[in-house]
Amino acid sequence: MPSPSATQDRYPYRNEPIWSRSEKAIARKAFDAALAQELHQVIQETKRMANEIKQSSDLWDLELHLTQRRKEIDRKYDFRGSRLTDVLGRLLYEGRVDQEQLHGLRDDKLKSIRSHAKFLAEEADAA
């Protein structure tokens, strides 16, 4: 017979962690700060690239760059509970979120987040 805590952890999707309200608030804060920082970077990149435009090919390079960055950001910042440990793991790996900001998450989440960050670091090293 399952213990109460095991019952509480039961979820329709396999391996999908449950995020409590306070954990979601912590994740949301870190997530939003990382997104705001990344958007700020794209704005700075764009101003710099635009300033350096000399010919039409530079113009279409900027367009392509913006399209790629938009798609990359859309893909990366996915707040669904089923994706959130991987998303935070990537942000941790990229240095957009730090351990401090994740304080208050349960150990299972922290473990998954760090594990994904480590996986990405190893993948990058191997490439």
Added chain:
Amino acid sequence: MPSPSATQDRYPYRNEPIWSRSEKAIARKAFDAALAQELHQVIQETKRMANEIKQSSDLWDLELHLTQRRKEIDRKYDFRGSRLTDVLGRLLYEGRVDQEQLHGLRDDKLKSIRSHAKFLAEEADAA
């Protein structure tokens, strides 16, 4: 029996004018100057828009603007002989080409070009 000049004007596509080598050179010069001027405008617009970016929505507005301008320019600058009188007519209507630059084209071309410019002006007035 057709006269020699009528024979010379025969062409596989109905109503498609024949452009002589010298006419093509005149058209090419006017076309290239208009395109260069329009690209220069887009570069200036882009630098101005980029300078004024304050938030991410301004960023994606710039991306959309660049995509639209690129498609518009791709569509507009079509140098095929079958399209050229309409293309030059539009550039004349938009003030990107002037009558002076078209000097040396045969009267049938000039008539078609002016007629298309007039049509666009009337269409714009009616809108």
